[in-house]
Amino acid sequence: DKVLMLDARHVFRKVARKVCDFSPDQMRNITAITWLYRGQTDRFTGLAQTYLETARAEAEGADFTELLAASDAAAAFFAKHLV
Secondary structure, eight states: OOOOOOOOTTOOEESSSSOEEOOHHHHHHHHHHHHHHTTOHHHHHHHHHHHHHHHHHHHHHHTOHHHHHHHHHHHHHHHHTOO
16 A cells, blocks of 8 residues: 655635634645646546636636636646646
């Protein structure tokens, strides 16, 4: 058996003076690392797709047409190099 050790000591948000925790996004990203380690690329791809959809929706709401074009180009590049 193999064990994946992640040093996440500097990946947290400060809730109170002595209390730190992970945000939901930080937890998803840490989980994605374990998916990739286990070869579950489909789950990682799904998470990346969710992030892209969220970014696109926010860009459309703010009318960032240049950003949307760059996002489309990045998504096409990402999709092309997945296999």
